[in-house]
Amino acid sequence: MTDQLPRRPARISDVARLAGVSLGTVSHALNHPSRVRPATLERVNDAIRELGFVRNANASTLATGRSTNIGMVAIAFGNSMFVDIARGAQRVARNAGYNLLLAGSEDSYDTQGQFVQFFDEARVAGLLLAPMEDSSEHVDRMASHGRPVVLMNYDGPEDACRVVVDNEQVGYLAARHLIERGCRRITVFGGGDQFQPVQLRRRGIARAIEEAGGAVEVDAVTTDGLTPAAGEAAVAPIAAAAPDGRPDGLLCLTDAIAVGAIRGLQAAGVDVPGDMLVMGCDHNTQSWDGDVTLTTVAMRGLEIGETAMGLLLEELTTPASEHAHRRVVVEPRLEVRSSTTR
Incomplete structure (x- = not known):
């Protein structure tokens, strides 16, 4: 059986053919395994392992209209404060069933814009953004495509939630x-x-x-x-x-x-x-x-990250007509x- 495996990356159709099931059954096995009979689910999982199949998250997003990925662009992860922010944000995201994708702008506004564009084109559910200067155009870009942004450590425009240090x-x-x-x-x-x-x-x-x-x-x-x-x-x-x-x-x-x-x-x-x-x-x-x-x-980076992710998830699950942007202040300590x- 393995002699006939494709050299290209395995597709869902390859899994279906090897397991002897329909494409719909493979889709259910990936997304709703409880709907698939145990014996069939085992055949599908065996085929996935044998083929080395990796699901296409972008294709799943296009098919369902919902992404479980959230982007984060920070100034620089060489500063441990932003590592702490990412840890706090990831903790909250994972508990809610989301993945956090990270990018560092290295103090460059242009680089920040490139990563915002990347996350926009990747159709993330939303974005956490920690800029050093006014980034209204980046917030507007994401918002125009229905992707909410929460600003961190920057007191930006009132058309976005923000978590700021005093x-x-x-x-x-x-x-x-x-x-x-x-x-x-x-x-x-x-x-x-x-x-x-x-x-x-x-x-x-x-x-x-x-x-x-x-x-x-x-x-x-x-x-x-x-x-x-x-x-x-x-x-x-x-x-x-x-x-x-x-x-x-x-x-x-x-x-x-x-x-x-x-x-x-x-x-x-x-x-x-x-x-x-x-x-x-x-x-x-x-x-x-x-x-x-x-x-x-x-x-207090952990608190910033946890609070920011909480605001983003709240916005993702609240109808736009009912959501009011909020500004949360985190007090520093000596x-x-x-x-x-x-």
Whole structure:
């Protein structure tokens, strides 16, 4: 029997022929096995195993008009916050009978658009999107084809549900912590203000500085990106300055920047936290290794993912006329480690 197996990928018709049943019986065996007599079901499953048949999910979607796949496009999975978001989203999706498909845009708006197009053409049921800038055109594209979108970690348009971290509070907690630890000259490291979370974190920092009533000096350094390399390059002039010309606190708007800054300071002989306190902002587990563990503000990724997927499933099962988009805010929390503990 196996000598006559096709060299091309096996089709459902091949399964039916080998099992000696109709195409409809194979379809029922795949989708509604309880409707098939046990002996027949066993023959079909034997044929599937022998042929190495893999069902065509896209064809099933076209036939039934319903997909069990949900897409997720995040900024970068090198940041463990987005891994946590994916884990939380997947947990809820699987419990509801859905699959989660992941893509990382690597901080590129164009790449994000390409993945949104891919998921749209793949006819996913819906999309979780974690952008860094306004992505209304991507939301509109999916919505125009009946595919709901839930935004994560970005406070976008009101025509989509969104789960946001209070990023202003992230900046406030970070700055307030350094002030409470005795810092009076704080330098803020971060990327450009084209990124909404960065804008909001700066606003929170300004609020904490204002509350200090003039007791704290603050300046800002724009890093060339949000990576460890960017942090290490930006800290070089500070590390090379005389001790009395350095800040006593460094507030980095991402943990990745903070990791690079600590590396650069240590290489120049500046002790962290003895000579300078260093603070991060997004609870990236990549920053947990090394001699100096990083104090940061946790973004609670698991909760974001679980909440976002819950909103998406709610929208998928609610008539459009009855659905109202919602905005859910997840509060951050301070995580104190050795980089600010003298």
